[in-house]
Amino acid sequence: MGIQITPSILNADLSRLADEVARIPSADWVHVDVMDNHFVPNLTLGLPVVEALSKHASQPLDAHLMIEDADRWAPAYAEAGCGSVTFHAEAAKAPVRLAREIRAQGARASMALKPATPIEPYEALLAELDMVLIMTVEPGFGGQKFLDLCLPKLRTARELVRKHGLETWLQVDGGVSLETIERCAEAGADVFVAGSAVYSAEDPDAMVQALKATAEAAAT
Numbered sequence: 001m002g003i004q005i006t007p008s009i010l011n012a013d014l015s016r017l018a019d020e021v022a023r024i025p026s027a028d029w030v031h032v033d034v035m036d037n038h039f040v041p042n043l044t045l046g047l048p049v050v051e052a053l054s055k056h057a058s059q060p061l062d063a064h065l066m067i068e069d070a071d072r073w074a075p076a077y078a079e080a081g082c083g084s085v086t087f088h089a090e091a092a093k094a095p096v097r098l099a100r101e102i103r104a105q106g107a108r109a110s111m112a113l114k115p116a117t118p119i120e121p122y123e124a125l126l127a128e129l130d131m132v133l134i135m136t137v138e139p140g141f142g143g144q145k146f147l148d149l150c151l152p153k154l155r156t157a158r159e160l161v162r163k164h165g166l167e168t169w170l171q172v173d174g175g176v177s178l179e180t181i182e183r184c185a186e187a188g189a190d191v192f193v194a195g196s197a198v199y200s201a202e203d204p205d206a207m208v209q210a211l212k213a214t215a216e217a218a219a220t
C-alpha cells in the first residue's frame with residue numbers, strides 16, 4: 001500500500017467538520033480521535049458525530065478509540081462506516097474477539113499501544129490485526145512533543161511483522177511533522193497521523209503532500 005497520511009481532525013475547526021475534511025483531498029484517510037474523559041483526560045466526539053461525518057468525507061474514516069469500554073463500542077464504529085477501527089491494548093479485555101468483530105463488520109482492525117506499553121506480549125495477536133498504532137505521545141491531546149523513546153518499539157514492531165510474513169500496517173500518532181516524520185519512516189512506520197502539523201499549516205493539503213513526499217523519501 002505504501003506510505004499513507006491520515007490527518008487528525010482533533011486540531012481542525014470542530015464546528016465545521018465536513019468543510020475541514022474537504023480541505024485535505026490528498027489525505028488517504030481521515031483520523032478521528034474519540035476520547036471519553038475516562039481512558040484519557042479529554043472528551044471529544046462519539047458515535048453520532050462519526051456516523052454523520054462518514055457520510056460527508058470522501059476518504060474512509062480511521063477511528064482511534066481512546067475509550068475505556070472498547071469491547072462494547074469498537075464494533076459499533078465499524079458498523080457506523082469507519083474503514084479502520086483502532087482500540088487500545090490497555091483498554092480491551094478480549095482483543096482477539098474484538099479484532100474479529102471489527103473485521104466481521106467489514107472494517108480494518110487495529111490496536112494502539114501507549115508509549116509505556118511494549119509490543120512483545122502482543123506478538124501472537126499480530127495476525128489478527130490489520131494495523132498497529134504506536135503512540136508517539138501520551139494519548140489525550142493534540143499538539144504535544146514527539147517522543148523519540150517510542151522509536152525502538154516501532155523498529156521491533158516492524159521486525160515482528162517481517163518475521164511472521166504479515167502485511168500489518170504500522171501507524172504512528174502524536175507530534176508527527178515535517179521534522180519528525182523521517183525518523184518514523186526510517187524506523188518502519190507506513191501510516192502517519194498528523195494533527196496540528198496539517199491543520200495549523202496555511203495550506204493543509206500542501207502539508208499532507210509534503211509529509212507524504214518526505215516519508216516516501218525516507219522509507220526508500
Ligand SMILES: O=C(CO)[C@H](O)[C@H](O)COP(=O)(O)O
Nearest residue numbers: 139140142143174175195196
Ligand atoms: O491521538 C491523538 C492524541 O491522543 C492525536 O491524534 C494526535 O495527538 C494528533 O495530534 P498532533 O499531530 O498535533 O500530535
